[in-house]
Amino acid sequence: GGIKPLIVGSAVLVAIATAIALPLGVLTALFLSEFASRRVASAIQLTLDLMNGLPSVIIGVFVFGLLVDGHKMTGYAGGFALSVVMLPLVARSTQEVLRLVPSAQREGALALGASRWRTVVGIVLPSSLGGILTGTVLALARAAGETAPLLFTTAIFANTLTFNPTEALPNIPVQIFIWSESPDPEDHKRAWAAALVLMTFVLVMSVVARALLARTNRKLGR
Numbered sequence: 001g002g003i004k005p006l007i008v009g010s011a012v013l014v015a016i017a018t019a020i021a022l023p024l025g026v027l028t029a030l031f032l033s034e035f036a037s038r039r040v041a042s043a044i045q046l047t048l049d050l051m052n053g054l055p056s057v058i059i060g061v062f063v064f065g066l067l068v069d070g071h072k073m074t075g076y077a078g079g080f081a082l083s084v085v086m087l088p089l090v091a092r093s094t095q096e097v098l099r100l101v102p103s104a105q106r107e108g109a110l111a112l113g114a115s116r117w118r119t120v121v122g123i124v125l126p127s128s129l130g131g132i133l134t135g136t137v138l139a140l141a142r143a144a145g146e147t148a149p150l151l152f153t154t155a156i157f158a159n160t161l162t163f164n165p166t167e168a169l170p171n172i173p174v175q176i177f178i179w180s181e182s183p184d185p186e187d188h189k190r191a192w193a194a195a196l197v198l199m200t201f202v203l204v205m206s207v208v209a210r211a212l213l214a215r216t217n218r219k220l221g222r
Contacts, residue, residue, distance in 0.1 A: 003193075003197065005160055006159065006171055006172045006175050007197070008161055009075070010144060010173070012079075012169055013075055013079050013150070014143055014144050016078075016165060017080070017082035017085075018140060020083035025086070025087050025090025030094075030098070031044075032095060033098040034120050048088040052092065056085060056146050056148040056149050057148035057149075059084045061152060063081040063084070064077075064153060067153070068153055072168070073157075074154065074165060074167060075165030075167065078150050078154035078169060080153075082149060083143075084149075085139075086142070089139035089142065090132075092135070093139070094128065097131025097132060097134075098131075101124050101127045101128060130213075131212075133212055135209075137208055138206070141201075141206055142202075144202060145202055150171055150174050151177065154169050155168065155174050157170045157171075157174075158170070172197065173198065176191045179194070
């Protein structure tokens, strides 16, 4: 049936993951950078570092036990698993770009009588949007290539076009794994072709992220 259903399914999974990880990651980074005490920030930072270093297969097993075991494989479970992969990357990259915002901007807003939250929402966050987008694109590129979490959450599917996340969604990483394990040499060729498509997507996302990062650095450097 070609790889169109796989591309669409992967896009839906990544969209679900981004919808979960982006707001949580940005809010976590804002809390750590602007509001948290040093002790609380250290504990949360350690948790993010541990999440970032977790093998993706462990994330897959965790989400399987949480959402799939006793139920069924769904696109929501796969998207949630990918969001766990994305969350620490989004939070860490947002933290780094928040540190680049000049403290004079914060001090000026506070001196004019703005509250801390208004300063963050009106001054700090708009100045950091480019860097936040850069980190999100990098996290998205990594999540799109993850296989292990999807093997546990959305691996039993029909290769037909669907947008329904309440069912297991076809996706490129799992299909590459299935084709690579097949004894048919033609399936091996299909696996290489799908891998090329996936690598091209990751490469394009990485180049876009680099361009956005350079633009953000120029903007904050002025």
